[in-house]
Amino acid sequence: MQQQHLAIYDPFENMRFGYRICFLCGNTITPDQTAQVFPEWLMQEYGITDRPLQMLDQSVVQFQELQVPCCRRCQTQYVQPLEDQVQEAAQRGVAGLRALDPALLFQWLGKMFYGTLINELIKEQDPLIKPEYAVSEQPKMLMKFQAFFRVLQSIRVPMTFADFLPxxxxxxxxxxxxxxxxxxxxxxxxxxxxxxxxxxxxxxxxxxxxxxxxxxxxxxxxxxxxxxxxxxxxxxxxxxxxxxxxxxNVIPDYLPRPVKPQDEVVVMDSLIDDITDVIFNPWxxxxxxxxxxxxxxxxxxxxxxxxxxxxxxxxxxxxxxxxxxxxxxxxxxx
Structure with missing residues (x-):
């Protein structure tokens, strides 16, 4: 396996979000290369294709309109196979979803969450109504999203988590x-x-x-x-x-172990800043x-x-x- 396949992409470093940047690998693409945030099978099965969804800038979009820029390679090799596995599990109901590898369910849910986030970030560049608290102007939130995206790249990058699930x-x-x-x-x-x-x-x-x-x-x-x-x-x-x-009250961070020439997966470690902090604020x-x-x-x-x-x-x-x-x-x- 080539080392570049194990490279972690970080769009938050220079806030690289747009319709010509693949959300998963960062390659430059044409605007017609997209993936649905909510998969086609889900929208068809539950009849939500044209259901409205309100964004942070108060604009209203249909579920089918939420898309992420996604290169054809990421779509065919990573996103679609993930959708296929979750669809098969979902067809078997609760038992199927519980039997699914939790890492796959995390990736699937994370892809929808992150896809919605990307649409919010792109909309903030030209909002209908400027949000009171723009996501791109909140450093703490961006730090959380940056940490989250490191582990979400397990969709594309062969990755194992050292004794934790994100x-x-x-x-x-x-x-x-x-x-x-x-x-x-x-x-x-x-x-x-x-x-x-x-x-x-x-x-x-x-x-x-x-x-x-x-x-x-x-x-x-x-x-x-x-x-x-x-x-x-x-x-x-x-x-x-x-x-x-x-x-x-804590934000996990994730660090990839140094990749050796013979490695075929990235091993991700996790740490939490200042372990003296209270983990949960009072109820x-x-x-x-x-x-x-x-x-x-x-x-x-x-x-x-x-x-x-x-x-x-x-x-x-x-x-x-x-x-x-x-x-x-x-x-x-x-």
């Missing part, structure tokens, strides 16, 4: 018969969070935490993983993960209740409902004694 991934089984919605999408650039609902599978992922969040939530996850959740329970679990990512019930209320809005549950007991926010997952709730009672449906 993100926390949860695949939750949802009772799809309880709600007609087949597809949901949510992401948050600040916390590096993404979630997808695909029929009875809810995938929730923090893309830059070295599984710190999954370890912190291990007791909750041990109860949730083997069960089929009602949609309102799945929404609560998602809110817990999103809020946990909000509390995360605040009021802030969590605000996030949970957003997740429960469709059921008409408000922040005030959630905080009737300010010391113990309402939960559809667990009783005050910590026991799992098999059949949650939604307040308005009592």
């Amino acid at each position: 993100g926390s991934i949860f695949v939750v089984e949802v009772d799809a018969a309880a709600e007609p919605s087949r597809f949901e999408f949510r992401d948050d650039l600040t916390t590096m969070m993404i979630s997808l609902r695909l029929d009875n599978a809810l995938i929730v992922c923090c893309l830059l935490d070295n599984e710190l969040l999954k370890r912190a939530m291990r007791r909750v996850w041990a109860e949730v993983e083997p069960r089929k959740l009602q949609p309102i329970q799945a929404a609560e679990f998602s809110a817990r993960v999103f809020y946990g990512a909000y509390l995360l 605040e019930n009021s802030a969590y209740a605000k996030m949970l209320a957003l997740s429960w809005a469709r059921w008409g549950v408000t922040q005030q409902d959630i905080l009737k007991d300010t010391e113990a926010p309402m939960s559809m997952l667990f009783t005050p004694a910590g026991e799992f709730i098999e059949f949650p009672e939604i307040p308005e449906q009592k």
Whole structure:
């Protein structure tokens, strides 16, 4: 294997983002060379091709309009094979997605997250309405994205991670018969969070935490993983993960080990700056209740409902004694 195949590309060094730069390898390309941010099979299966999506500059695009510049080599040799593997796994539902190599699921989710980010960065060059906090003007966020892209290049560069996975991934089984919605999408650039609902599978992922969040939530996850959740329970679990990512107080960085002439893969190590820092900021019930209320809005549950007991926010997952709730009672449906 040639050494250049193991070279790490860094578009953040000189902010090289545009329609003529391949998002994955950095080669100069023609504008017609693109890849869908949300894969064709996903858009067709869930009928979201023309569904609207609002960007940070307040412009509205359709899912099918979100594309990334991608050279034909990266598209055919790396992106499409990844899509094929995930599509096959998704066709087998929760079991298929859980059986998929977590590194592949990380790459797939990361590609959609990063593709959306690139569209935001390109739009910032000529925004409809200038965002209050432009991504390209926030050094801390750019540092996170730069670190994230180093490991996302595992799509293209043969790479192994030394005793870690860059993100926390949860695949939750949802009772799809309880709600007609087949597809949901949510992401948050600040916390590096993404979630997808695909029929009875809810995938929730923090893309830059070295599984710190999954370890912190291990007791909750041990109860949730083997069960089929009602949609309102799945929404609560998602809110817990999103809020946990909000509390995360460290940013992992990634360093490739020096490549020797005989090497065929890049080994990536990880470090966290200043390990004396608190990993998670303190939990605040009021802030969590605000996030949970957003997740429960469709059921008409408000922040005030959630905080009737300010010391113990309402939960559809667990009783005050910590026991799992098999059949949650939604307040308005009592």
